[in-house]
Amino acid sequence: MKKQAEGAGTGPVTIKKYANRRLYNTEASSYITLEHLAAMTREGRDFKVVDARTEEDITHNVLTQIIMEAEGRGTTPMLPVNFLRQLISMYGDSMQAVVPGYLEASMDSFRRNQEQFRTAVEGAFAGSPFAEIAKRNMAMFDAAAQAFKPAQKGAGPESKDAQIASLKAELAALQDKVERLAK
Known part of the structure; x- marks a missing residue:
């Protein structure tokens, strides 16, 4: 999604993922969860997730993980x-x-x-x-x-x-x- 939520900064927020699976929001200077990223997505806030050690863009993998967790806990899966x-x-x-x-x-x-x-x-x-x-x-x-x-x-x-x-x-x-x- 390219639209920005009101009050949000310009450009995508960089999220760093550490080896211990923790996610760090560099804009807010705080640790967040996958649910926070899901909420950011629903709000239209753009972000990029990078591996903290290699700086590799792993946004696709993290978004897929969010979908898999949502599919697993939902009573009615969205994906038939x-x-x-x-x-x-x-x-x-x-x-x-x-x-x-x-x-x-x-x-x-x-x-x-x-x-x-x-x-x-x-x-x-x-x-x-x-x-x-x-x-x-x-x-x-x-x-x-x-x-x-x-x-x-x-x-x-x-x-x-x-x-x-x-x-x-x-x-x-x-x-x-x-x-x-x-x-």
Whole structure:
């Protein structure tokens, strides 16, 4: 995340990780926990975690650790098992280089549309003009969830291409409807 929380300094905060696993916030001159880093992330505060001995950037590893701990203690994991299996299967695949950009763009798009989606879902129960959008969004999410499931026996490339074409058509119709409602 690139946005800065109000009152925060400029640039990313440097967090040093010591061999004893302790994290030191150089901006606040205090030791912190992974939960503090998770809170900083939710606040939009940018930080960089470096190994205190080697100065190696280990931000990716620490963020992954935060996710793993959150997944382990949550009652409902955010990352479905089928998604994790598919993600793991992409390592070493020719598409591995494309996946990070795709996931980042997908999450950015989701975050941008999150509030609009919430409003649409709430409106679906109130009979508002967003009811149709909410229905289409739910259909798209169901179709996307189906796309992440392992392939069914007998499902060839034609059926996958048809699913993609159907999703693209639904997305185009949804975007058109949103633009008309925004006017």
